[in-house]
Amino acid sequence: MDEVLLPRERRDAVVFIGVDAADNVEFVKVYAVSEEKAREALEKFFNARGLFPADYRLVSSGPEDVRGKGAITTRTETSLSSALARLGLKLLSNGVLHLEGAETVYQLTLVSEELYERILGKTDEGDELKLELEDVFSLGLDVIVENLRGVELSGYLPPDAKLLKEPEVSELMAIMENPERDFPVVVETKNLARYSFFEFPITLKLPPLTVEEFAAELSERLGFSVDPALFDEYPPEKLNLRNVEALVKLVDALVEKKGLGREEALSVAVRLNSAGL
Structure with a gap:
């Protein structure tokens, strides 16, 4: 068996993989003392396993802070192991990387094209997963x-992730380019184009609710059936879960302050919410 596949004590690079029940490699992460060593280890691993680079997508690369760690092993990567387990994958490695006082290592993270499509929530046929x-x-x-x-x-975020809502470009750039950053960033925006020159491994698009979904959410919260036709003229930016909650609060206020019935209050609330009187 090729040396790169054998579990060993290592001082240059270690390879972690996520495999499914059929032993297919769906995830690869390389930690190494330098970018050169990382790419060298990755190439050797692909060759030894008979894998094709074109079947994988590089989703993350660069330095990673490892201060406080004496070594990198499957035991130190518990959060990664848990994340892969949620995707039905088992974490394996080709050994232990002894850090010998290093404060940073270089990492390469790749996922198979199939796993990438799963992450985006689509199959090749376009079905939701x-x-x-x-x-x-x-x-x-x-x-x-x-x-x-x-x-x-x-x-939905893990404890170590940092959520940034519509951050200033300069603020985001400072965070993304910080070589000592040791946490993932989740940027929430209503305008992807604003951050188009940043390279994110994963881009998610959560579309507005349909009028039927919007009415169904309101029906569940208000306790009576809401006609989707009420929202036929609503702009897409108002068809979201936060506006559902806003409408519910407005209905409750109209019932309490004006003595209206809940269905009448909803009719008034819709007019007020859509900038009409």
């Missing part, structure tokens, strides 16, 4: 989310 936001964020990669749906992202 049941991959939760939490699964995507738990990979520990930088993500930008065009959140037109109004989903509250904070509840």
Whole structure:
């Protein structure tokens, strides 16, 4: 068996992989003392396993802070192991990388094209896959989310991730270019184009609710059936979960302060919410 596939004590580079039940390699992460050693180890690993680089997508590369660690092993990568487990993958490695006092290492992270499509939530046929936001964020990669749906992202983030809502470009650049950064960034925006020159491994687009979905969300919260036709003239930017909550609060206020019935209050609330009197 090729040396790069054998578990060994290492001082130049170590390769972590995520394999599925059929032993297919869906995820690869290389830690090394330098970029040159990382790319060399990756090439050797691909050759030894008979894998084709074209079948994988590089989603992250660069220095990673390892201060406080004496070595990198599967035991130190518990968050990565958990993230892969959520995707049905098992974490394996070709040994232990002894850091010998190093404060940073160079890392390369790749995912198979199939896994990348799963992360984006689509199959080749365009069918939606049941991959939760939490699964995507738990990979520990930088993500930008065009959140037109109004989903509250904070509840899906792992503890070490930093959520930035519509950050200034200069602020984001300072964070992204910080060589000592040891946490993934999740940027939430309503305008992807504003950050088009940043390279994010993962881009998610959460579209607005349809009028039917919007009405269904309101029906569930208000306790009576809401006609989707009420929102036929609503602009897309108002068809989101945060506006659902805003309408519910407005209905409650109209019921309490004006003594209206809940259905009448909804009719008034819709007019007020859509800038009409």
